[in-house]
Amino acid sequence: MPNLIRDEYFEAPATRFKRYDKAKPFRHLVLDDFFEPDYAESLLEEFPAFDVEKAMNENGEIGAKCVHDNLPKLGKPYRALDEYIQSREFLGWLERLTGIDELVYDPDYFGGGTHENRHGQDLDPHVDFNKHPKTGLHRRLNLIVYLNREWDDEWGGAIEFHKDPRLPPEQNEIEYVQPKFNRAVLFETTHWSWHGFERINLPEGDDDQRSRKSVALYFYSKTRPPEEQTKPHSTIYVERPLPEHIKAGTELSETDYQQLCGLLSRRDRHLQRLYDNIADQSAHIEDLIAQRDRAMEMVEELRQAKSSQGPGPVTEPGDAPRGRLRRWISRKLNG
Numbered sequence: 001m002p003n004l005i006r007d008e009y010f011e012a013p014a015t016r017f018k019r020y021d022k023a024k025p026f027r028h029l030v031l032d033d034f035f036e037p038d039y040a041e042s043l044l045e046e047f048p049a050f051d052v053e054k055a056m057n058e059n060g061e062i063g064a065k066c067v068h069d070n071l072p073k074l075g076k077p078y079r080a081l082d083e084y085i086q087s088r089e090f091l092g093w094l095e096r097l098t099g100i101d102e103l104v105y106d107p108d109y110f111g112g113g114t115h116e117n118r119h120g121q122d123l124d125p126h127v128d129f130n131k132h133p134k135t136g137l138h139r140r141l142n143l144i145v146y147l148n149r150e151w152d153d154e155w156g157g158a159i160e161f162h163k164d165p166r167l168p169p170e171q172n173e174i175e176y177v178q179p180k181f182n183r184a185v186l187f188e189t190t191h192w193s194w195h196g197f198e199r200i201n202l203p204e205g206d207d208d209q210r211s212r213k214s215v216a217l218y219f220y221s222k223t224r225p226p227e228e229q230t231k232p233h234s235t236i237y238v239e240r241p242l243p244e245h246i247k248a249g250t251e252l253s254e255t256d257y258q259q260l261c262g263l264l265s266r267r268d269r270h271l272q273r274l275y276d277n278i279a280d281q282s283a284h285i286e287d288l289i290a291q292r293d294r295a296m297e298m299v300e301e302l303r304q305a306k307s308s309q310g311p312g313p314v315t316e317p318g319d320a321p322r323g324r325l326r327r328w329i330s331r332k333l334n335g
Helices: 013-022 037-045 076-085 088-098 254-309 316-333
Strands: 028-031 065-068 113-117 123-127 138-146 159-162 174-177 184-188 194-197 212-221
Touching: 013 028, 013 088, 037 076, 076 088, 076 212, 088 138, 088 184
Parallel strands: none
Antiparallel strands: 028 184, 065 113, 113 212, 123 194, 138 184, 138 212, 159 174, 159 194
């Protein structure tokens, strides 16, 4: 299988590991000109069109971010990528680069795939979900490769690595990495790897056809170090603080006012999602309690039936509760 990434990145992985391991605010690497040039161009040429049906945000609204998560169906370059990132050669290279053993690729591309972000899109600082929802494997690494050919730093969209977005802004150290063509960012996935990206502001606004394009690849393992262990959780977001220029005594412009309204609206929607999740969990707990109580009742019926039979084998009347209990358990197990 030919290498899709540049040969130089296979040289001296120990040296790059030192850079990765010492990076702040958490372990990461930035790898420019990551893919072989011709291959990077082929990924851009075959990059899928923006599909509004794949651009639904967490509130069920059409947003400015489109995700295609079935790489093998996106064309020959993406099929080659899918095959390459699951190869032992590539995974072994990642392991040497990061010090993480027995890495596994995700054939479901849960949360990954191609990402296209248009004007107005941003991503609040967050830590990613820590376990795969189907396999239960530990999420360990994010590898993102940018594929937008034209980009200006003034347009925003830089990925941000945060020390801790819950700290006061003056204490939260942030490193910015611009989304340049064929630039890869590789970083650990832990409960302290806070990241996001700043709002995209393109020169022609909503009419601008340019976009921030990337392919996002996530890698897992069966175990992880004790210091990285936390309870299973979904993606955890922290809303952005007030803009720096808004202070006591500041006279708000119309732009400032609209920005504040947007921040408050986003926070309200986030809280509503959390309330909905709590309500769903509460309903699930009530259902489990009801099932437990019914099971205990049926066990008690069975005990009483056996007791009424006296010594010896259970006869037909005593078998009725036992049969109901078995049928009830079978229904619950089989949905």
